[in-house]
Amino acid sequence: MTSSPDALRELLGDRVVSDPQVAAGFAVDASPQAEALPGDRFTVVRARSRDDVATTLRYAAQHRVPVVPQGARTATTGAAEALAGGIVLSTAAMTDLLVDPVERIAVVGPGVVNADLKLAAAEHGLAYPPDPASASMCTIGGNVATNAGGLCCVKYGVTADYVRGLEVVLPGGEVLRTGRRTAKGVAGYDLTGLFVGSEGTLGVVTEAVLRLVPLGDPALTVLAVFPTLERTVAGVAALREQRHTPSLVELLDGPSVAAVQAYGDYGYPADAAGVLLVQSDRPGHAAEDVQGYAVALTAAGATEVAVAEDRAEADLLLEGRRVLNPALDRRGDRIIEDVCVPVGRLGELVAAVHRIGQRHGIETTCAGHAGDGNLHPSLFYDRDDPASRAAAERAFDDVVRATWELGGTLTGEHGVGSLKVPWLAEELGPAEVGRQRAVKALFDPLGIMNPGRGIA
Amino acid sequence: MTSSPDALRELLGDRVVSDPQVAAGFAVDASPQAEALPGDRFTVVRARSRDDVATTLRYAAQHRVPVVPQGARTATTGAAEALAGGIVLSTAAMTDLLVDPVERIAVVGPGVVNADLKLAAAEHGLAYPPDPASASMCTIGGNVATNAGGLCCVKYGVTADYVRGLEVVLPGGEVLRTGRRTAKGVAGYDLTGLFVGSEGTLGVVTEAVLRLVPLGDPALTVLAVFPTLERTVAGVAALREQRHTPSLVELLDGPSVAAVQAYGDYGYPADAAGVLLVQSDRPGHAAEDVQGYAVALTAAGATEVAVAEDRAEADLLLEGRRVLNPALDRRGDRIIEDVCVPVGRLGELVAAVHRIGQRHGIETTCAGHAGDGNLHPSLFYDRDDPASRAAAERAFDDVVRATWELGGTLTGEHGVGSLKVPWLAEELGPAEVGRQRAVKALFDPLGIMNPGRGIA
Numbered sequence: 001m002t003s004s005p006d007a008l009r010e011l012l013g014d015r016v017v018s019d020p021q022v023a024a025g026f027a028v029d030a031s032p033q034a035e036a037l038p039g040d041r042f043t044v045v046r047a048r049s050r051d052d053v054a055t056t057l058r059y060a061a062q063h064r065v066p067v068v069p070q071g072a073r074t075a076t077t078g079a080a081e082a083l084a085g086g087i088v089l090s091t092a093a094m095t096d097l098l099v100d101p102v103e104r105i106a107v108v109g110p111g112v113v114n115a116d117l118k119l120a121a122a123e124h125g126l127a128y129p130p131d132p133a134s135a136s137m138c139t140i141g142g143n144v145a146t147n148a149g150g151l152c153c154v155k156y157g158v159t160a161d162y163v164r165g166l167e168v169v170l171p172g173g174e175v176l177r178t179g180r181r182t183a184k185g186v187a188g189y190d191l192t193g194l195f196v197g198s199e200g201t202l203g204v205v206t207e208a209v210l211r212l213v214p215l216g217d218p219a220l221t222v223l224a225v226f227p228t229l230e231r232t233v234a235g236v237a238a239l240r241e242q243r244h245t246p247s248l249v250e251l252l253d254g255p256s257v258a259a260v261q262a263y264g265d266y267g268y269p270a271d272a273a274g275v276l277l278v279q280s281d282r283p284g285h286a287a288e289d290v291q292g293y294a295v296a297l298t299a300a301g302a303t304e305v306a307v308a309e310d311r312a313e314a315d316l317l318l319e320g321r322r323v324l325n326p327a328l329d330r331r332g333d334r335i336i337e338d339v340c341v342p343v344g345r346l347g348e349l350v351a352a353v354h355r356i357g358q359r360h361g362i363e364t365t366c367a368g369h370a371g372d373g374n375l376h377p378s379l380f381y382d383r384d385d386p387a388s389r390a391a392a393e394r395a396f397d398d399v400v401r402a403t404w405e406l407g408g409t410l411t412g413e414h415g416v417g418s419l420k421v422p423w424l425a426e427e428l429g430p431a432e433v434g435r436q437r438a439v440k441a442l443f444d445p446l447g448i449m450n451p452g453r454g455i456a
Numbered sequence: 457m458t459s460s461p462d463a464l465r466e467l468l469g470d471r472v473v474s475d476p477q478v479a480a481g482f483a484v485d486a487s488p489q490a491e492a493l494p495g496d497r498f499t500v501v502r503a504r505s506r507d508d509v510a511t512t513l514r515y516a517a518q519h520r521v522p523v524v525p526q527g528a529r530t531a532t533t534g535a536a537e538a539l540a541g542g543i544v545l546s547t548a549a550m551t552d553l554l555v556d557p558v559e560r561i562a563v564v565g566p567g568v569v570n571a572d573l574k575l576a577a578a579e580h581g582l583a584y585p586p587d588p589a590s591a592s593m594c595t596i597g598g599n600v601a602t603n604a605g606g607l608c609c610v611k612y613g614v615t616a617d618y619v620r621g622l623e624v625v626l627p628g629g630e631v632l633r634t635g636r637r638t639a640k641g642v643a644g645y646d647l648t649g650l651f652v653g654s655e656g657t658l659g660v661v662t663e664a665v666l667r668l669v670p671l672g673d674p675a676l677t678v679l680a681v682f683p684t685l686e687r688t689v690a691g692v693a694a695l696r697e698q699r700h701t702p703s704l705v706e707l708l709d710g711p712s713v714a715a716v717q718a719y720g721d722y723g724y725p726a727d728a729a730g731v732l733l734v735q736s737d738r739p740g741h742a743a744e745d746v747q748g749y750a751v752a753l754t755a756a757g758a759t760e761v762a763v764a765e766d767r768a769e770a771d772l773l774l775e776g777r778r779v780l781n782p783a784l785d786r787r788g789d790r791i792i793e794d795v796c797v798p799v800g801r802l803g804e805l806v807a808a809v810h811r812i813g814q815r816h817g818i819e820t821t822c823a824g825h826a827g828d829g830n831l832h833p834s835l836f837y838d839r840d841d842p843a844s845r846a847a848a849e850r851a852f853d854d855v856v857r858a859t860w861e862l863g864g865t866l867t868g869e870h871g872v873g874s875l876k877v878p879w880l881a882e883e884l885g886p887a888e889v890g891r892q893r894a895v896k897a898l899f900d901p902l903g904i905m906n907p908g909r910g911i912a
């Protein structure tokens with residue numbers, strides 16, 4: 001079935017976008033493979049309230065129309081792209097935000113931007129740690145939908161570790177509350193974890209109760225340069241031995257470093273085989289920690305180590321990591337991986353990615369959250385050369401298989417989206433696929449929630 | 457249907473208990489209301505492996521026999537009591553335990569005792585924080601089944617916060633793996649959270665992958681004595697303002713203190729209206745923290761404050777809290793509550809419990825995990841006086857209702873068991889009850905997993 005903007009407008013008034021050119025702006029997410037539908041091929045609803053969401057999902061169920069929930073469209077997986085004839089349901093305008101310092105929770109609408117929540121929490125000496133690279137743009141609704149991680153996870157964990165409860169509207173318009181607002185609570189099955197990371201395939205989150213933690217100190221940074229990848233990985237292992245877990249452990253391989261330096265001078269030696277960026281935010285001990293990390297990294301084989309003495313310097317050292325994505329985008333078209341392996345297998349993963357790139361004659365970079373074993377290899381191709389694109393796709397497949405060999409998963413934090421659906425069934429196996437479909441059918445019996453994404 | 461020990465013995469040999477007197481030892485959990493079935497009214501299987509569990513659950517599905525999974529039987533809710541004609545499936549002998557210090561995980565069988573896991577982790581400088589009062593006896597399988605909490609949760613959270621993945625055998629014998637072993641992973645719906653706290657009503661956990669964290673310092677303790685309950689609660693609020701979260705915040709009301717002192721001399725003033733026990737385990741700063749807490753508690757109105765200078769003294773101060781349960785058991789028969797409210801409503805909860813006790817003419821005590829808003833009121837009655845028992849039951853109902861009024865839940869960490877089933881439906885509401893039953897049916901379509909427990 002196809003959504004009717006006129007019928008929806010009768011129900012939702014100006015929540016429905018009427019200008020197809022405006023609607024076109026909601027067509028794609030940040031997936032490099034995104035192909036934009038024209039704005040007249042789908043209907044955009046900009047919900048302002050739970051009732052708007054419920055009305056939309058009631059209409060969608062009645063008319064069997066597919067619904068794509070949408071936040072800030074920062075996904076790189078195609079999870080939030082418009083579907084022809086469907087509804088794009090944006091919750092970006094649902095920005096209610098309440099910080100309760102006594103309970104140390106925040107009650108937030110799905111449209112609250114991650115960085116805005118961090119700022120609001122900080123006013124009370126509290127922190128909301130999950131820290132995707134897109135924190136300044138991405139919304140909590142999207143963070144919950146993907147179980148977003150980011151730079152801080154090595155110490156602080158992922159979004160799921162902070163979601164205490166959710167309000168979700170199910171297809172048909174029914175409102176469901178999961179989890180709890182209290183610190184503990186075990187009355188009934190907790191469905192919260194099912195919705196976290198479900199990529200909009202079960203329902204639409206309209207409110208999240210999030211746990212906050214005491215704010216750490218401003219982080220200090222150590223930058224370590226390595227002559228080989230083996231030593232870079234030895235550096236990661238050395239950090240694992242530290243009693244005081246770093247709040248950030250990021251790895252850039254040689255080609256990533258070169259891409260960053262080609263983008264601007266961020267002070268990295270362009271010929272480094274590997275760079276590690278490591279932070280501590282431990283109250284009263286950040287300086288001591290980064291000095292300790294520097295010693296450990298030097299012992300592991302770093303040839304150059306820079307320790308930030310203050311916050312400004314720390315930010316400066318990290319700047320090269322922060323511009324990595326634009327730097328890689330400028331380098332060329334690419335497929336972005338999001339593989340995660342046991343941290344002890346990290347070196348094998350990086351080596352495998354490089355080997356696979358060479359085998360297929362494509363350029364690769366390997367960078368990411370080394371402390372979690374979660375890397376984002378990029379596989380570059382020439383958009384105008386179908387053979388090059390095909391080679392990158394074969395390389396993608398090989399990287400996923402190498403990851404599985406190492407005991408890992410094809411997605412650590414970005415989600416499956418539409419891009420990785422073909423591999424998901426193989427990772428899960430047939431019995432689990434059947435079970436996952438049964439779970440989906442329990443909440444979305446008509447199969448209208450973000451069909452074709454996130455589930456095999 | 458009824459289980460046949462002989463038929464099970466053919467499948468499982470000496471895993472099946474043949475002596476009814478031995479079987480009788482598996483009849484009840486630690487619920488004060490437990491009534492023991494004779495050992496010939498049910499069959500006990502002591503599983504040693506996943507295959508034993510699968511064989512048992514295959515038999516149970518074929519013959520429609522109810523199965524009660526059982527760990528160390530420390531539940532106080534009736535969740536693990538034998539059912540007539542059913543199978544008690546003990547996983548207490550499944551004690552495989554592997555600590556992986558590089559990945560900072562433990563892979564454990566369900567029969568591993570919580571304290572044994574703590575010790576094994578500590579050998580690697582790591583900790584498994586969840587810390588129920590029964591830690592020296594209770595098993596990880598039971599901890600997962602109830603989402604156990606305990607004394608450390610104010611800083612470290614509950615069992616769910618440490619379960620990365622599970623292996624579960626479903627009724628019929630199918631083996632399911634949930635979650636992940638890697639630090640991150642979002643491929644498919646994560647069913648882990650559904651099984652944590654499900655009280656054996658969906659399947660039997662045969663392995664858990666648990667996250668470990670760096671070991672804190674040995675905890676130091678401050679004991680604060682208050683002349684009124686209001687000031688005791690003000691003390692809890694003052695601790696909430698501390699930047700460095702205590703690793704333990706336990707409250708004992710006046711009657712709890714009196715019960716402890718009647719049990720032995722633990723150095724508490726028997727006429728105190730309230731006692732707080734507070735700890736810090738922050739590396740390098742425990743002594744500084746407890747001094748700071750002492751200042752804050754004095755400002756909040758404590759009339760006596762004792763700060764432990766070393767670990768031995770710290771353990772001594774906590775000893776009174778540790779003997780609370782035997783002290784209360786000696787005091788008389790009681791119904792144990794497990795209510796949890798927002799921490800800001802804690803004082804109202806304690807006052808409500810006392811008021812309700814007075815109204816029904818029964819004695820009450822109120823103690824527990826004040827830092828989480830999770831208290832365990834005891835409602836005392838005379839076993840030989842049906843009127844007194846009835847009064848305690850009415851008081852139980854009133855306490856649950858008062859908890860709901862305060863935005864809380866009837867169970868913070870003990871679970872629903874059989875004891876609290878009558879209240880669960882009211883807490884969840886009819887729509888949620890329907891959904892929870894549908895979730896149950898997805899995994900246990902025959903309704904043989906711990907029927908009558910944990911679900912409305």
